[in-house]
Amino acid sequence: MNYLKPTTPRFPEAALTRRRLLGLSLATASAALLAACSAPSAAATRRVLASDSAVQALEQARRSTGKTVEKALTAAPATVAIDAKKIPTWGYNGAINGPLLRGSVGDRLQVALHNGLPEATVIHWHGLALANDQDGVETLTQQPIGAGADFTYSFRLPHSGTHWYHSHIELQRERALYGPLIVDDPDEAKDYDHEWIILLDDWMDGVTGTPNDVLAELSKGMGEMHSGGMMGGKHMSMGASSDFLGGDAGDVRYPLHLFNGRTPSDPETITAKPGDRVRLRIINAAGDTAYRVGAPGVRLTLTHTDGYPVERKDVDAVVLGMGERIDALLTVPAGWTPLMALPEGKTGLALGRISTGSGKEPIPAALPSELGGTVVDGGQLASAAEVRLPAKAPTVTHTVRLTGSMMAYDWGINGRRFAMHSPYDGALEVREGDRVQxxxxxxxxxxHPMHVHGHTFQIGQSGARKDTVIVRPGATVSVVLDADNPGQWLYHCHNAYHAAQGMMGVLSYIE
Ligand SMILES: [Cu+2]
Structure with a gap:
């Protein structure tokens, strides 16, 4: 089942418009949806759907400032400039990075989206524990927005942090359909002089092909490649390896690595005074690349991951898997400071610079090829006391085995490849109020960077609060969350190609 092309509604539930769904009685609506579900046990299970009154009731109870932040977005084919070269892609408002969306906790974010793409789209608000019907997962939480159609997202910003938004049609995200989403906490003490929002991305669209070309090649699997006597095709990355990530680092070869849409030959540069503190808000928007971020000789103080505060830690570099965010403080030395993002286990560089207006401008070729010393990822940090979950025994535990291989390219969960026409097969069922492990x-x-929608879990007893966590080969990562946001929530690997192949499932609230 190809989940990537929900252009035409093929399933009974997809034939219901959202308005009709909302207009139906709860029993009728859920019966209609459940009738479409092939799992035999589903008929006996009452699922809390995005259209349920419980979802609306919770939204009404969320903090409100009464203020609305409005933005119009058009998703459409666009020609963007990278290194002065014109690259055909799909983007929001014609740009390689979508516009910054920013508000405070309790503000309403209202985004009027026009779909100018030749196929359906949706927007997911990555990191937010928002109302389920605004989560932007096609079919599961809303109708896909057809080509030429409009849809307005409207929801309260539930908590602060460095987040992002992107199309949830996975291979659309591999074009330019993403942007930063920052939620400010008005009560937060500001202990920095500058802020730098940084989007990192591995880029091939319009340069060596399209993301669909990549998927077509990868889908054949490595077995076929070998039997055909080939050692990887045009797009497949062979031998990408990282000790930090525990082995195979990635599947895809990229011609470009972008730092706010720019390459090292035309890097973004911010200016500051020596001794100034810069708050970095780093977002890994890549499809198949973890980035190791650091400034040679300058320590980073990590303050947040995935929008939530951590016990502060000084490091030489930090690694971000796809979908993860890191906030860090950097004290600016005199001269030029290169902020490097090295694609973990791959070759290449994404680069930005800080200048104090003195010294000699560094050339990218003279930069070190490695960032060593103390290096961690967000999943290795401890949560700050104020956001740590109270100790509680789990009321339900689910095991999510990450299965599949590069050889067959058959990524899945518990041996099952996700299909949107039967989303509840193998669903992780929870009830409101559960402590879920x-x-x-x-x-x-x-x-695999594993992402859960609509919740910020905690790693173990006192680890970081996160929504996306690196799970290394052979490892088990146990996370806990409080089931306090009813609805149907996708969870999946944030490797775009793994997700596209079916490494996804549903965290399903039932009654
Ligand atoms: Cu994966």
Whole structure:
């Protein structure tokens, strides 16, 4: 089942418009949806749907400032400039990075989206524990927005942090359909002089092909490549390896690595005074690349991951898997400071610079090829006391085995490849009020950045609060969350191609 092309509604539930769904009685609406579900046990299970009154009731109870932040977005084919070269892609408002969306906790974010793409789209607000019907997962939480159609997202910003938004049609995200989403906490003490929002991305669209070309090649699997006597095709990355990630680092070869849409030959530069403190808000928007970020000789103080504060830690570099965010403080030395993002286990560089207006401008070729010393990822940090979940025994535990291989390119969960026409097959069922433990067990030879929608879990007893966590080969990462946001929530690997192949499932609230 190809989940990537929901252009035409093929399923009974997709034929219901959202208005009709909302207009139906709850029993009728859920019966209609359940009738479309092939799982035999589903008929006996009452699922809390995005259209349920419980979802609306919770939204009404969320903090409100009464203020609305409005933005119009058009998703459409666009020609963007990278290194002065014109690159055909799909973007928001014609740009390689979508516009910054920013508000405070309790503000309403209202985004009027026009779909100028030749196929359906949706927007997911990555990191937010928002109302389920605004989560932007096609079919599961809303109708896909057809080509030429309009849809307005409207929801309260539930908590602060560095987040982002992107199309949830996975390969659309691999074009330019993403942007930064920052939620400010008005009560937060501001201990920095500058802020730098940084989007990192691995880029090939319009340069060496399209993301669909990549998927077509990868889908054949490595077995076929070998039997045909080939050692990887045009797009497949062979031998990408990282000790930090526990082995195989990625599947895809990229011609470009972008730092706010720019390459090292035309890097973004911010200016500051020596001794100034810069708050970095780093977002890994890549499809298949973890980035190791650091400034040679300058320590970073990590303050947040995935929008939530951590016990502060000084490091030489930090690694972000796809979908993860890191906030860090950097004290600016005199001269030029290169902020490097090295694609983990791959070759290449994404680069930005800080200048104090003195010294000699560094050339990218003279930069070190490695960032060593103390290096961690967000999943290795401890949560700050104020956001740590109170100790409580789990009321339900689910095991999520990450299955599949590069050889067959058959990524899945518990041996099952997700299909949107039967989303509840193998769903992780929870009830509101549960303390849920999820054990991510990686049985393969490749790492996976696992993302849960609508919740910020905690790693173990006192680890970081996160929504996306690196799970290394052979490792088990246990996370806990409080089931306090009813609805149907996708969870999945944030490797775009793994997700496209079916490494997804549903965290399903039932009654
Ligand atoms: Cu994966």
């Amino acid at each position: 999820i054990d991510f067990v990686n049985e393969g030879t490749m790492w």
